[in-house]
Amino acid sequence: NAGVTQTPKFQVLKTGQSMTLQCAQDMNHEYMSWYRQDPGMGLRLIHYSVGAGITDQGEVPNGYNVSRSTTEDFPLRLLSAAPSQTSVYFCASSSGLAGYEQYFGPGTRLTVT
Amino acid sequence: GENVEQHPSTLSVQEGDSAVIKCTYSDSASNYFPWYKQELGKRPQLIIDIRSNVGEKKDQRIAVTLNKTAKHFSLHITETQPEDSAVYFCAASGGGNKLTFGTGTQLKVEL
Secondary structure, three states, X not given: OOOEEEEOOEEEEOOOOOEEEEEEEOOOOOEEEEEEEEOOXXXXXXXXXXXXXXXXXXXXXXXXXXXXXXXXXXXXXXXXXXXXXXXXXXXXXXXXXXXXXXXXXXXXXXXXX | OOOEEEEOOEEEXXXXXXXXXXXXXXXXXXXXXXXXXXXXOOOOEEEEEEEOOOOEEEXXXXXXXXXXXXXXXXXXXXXXXXXXXXXXXXXXXXHHHOEEEOOOEEEEEXX
């Protein structure tokens, strides 16, 4: 099993550009989440999904959109990139939202200039 | 929502010594408390977790204790080794079954 995969690994955007961060898992997990990691702030939940067709907001959802058309994929879209979105983004999947181990992807380092 | 505070932010110990990292949480409904280890440039990985019906859990050199009354839990690493050097995150499940993470502790084990 590949586990949780993310693409790209690195990305540089200009302010105002849009892009999609890809996330896929092959463990047949129902639950998937997106986190951002900033120095000194830990991991903060952006959006999460409890199954195909169902998504909800986390702690810091502004400026991001998600969709879940299949169990395997959970892309994160930045609509109009801002320097404040410079961060490392981690996708995670689990058998449940809480009370279950979160399996993280390798991360995407995004820089917005 | 849930709020998790983690201390210290940095911790330096000599090889062979013990390390303790402490976290407090705010939501009394939280019932799951995992700890993740993140090596430099890598993804976070679960190292141990504890549920609210258990006061202590141990796995080789790693142990976690939970005090639900005081709303705090701690990670204990004994006989530290250089490979224990990493950032450690605590987390707690809050309302809506979402995990809230602490801000992390940079542990450095010196030879």
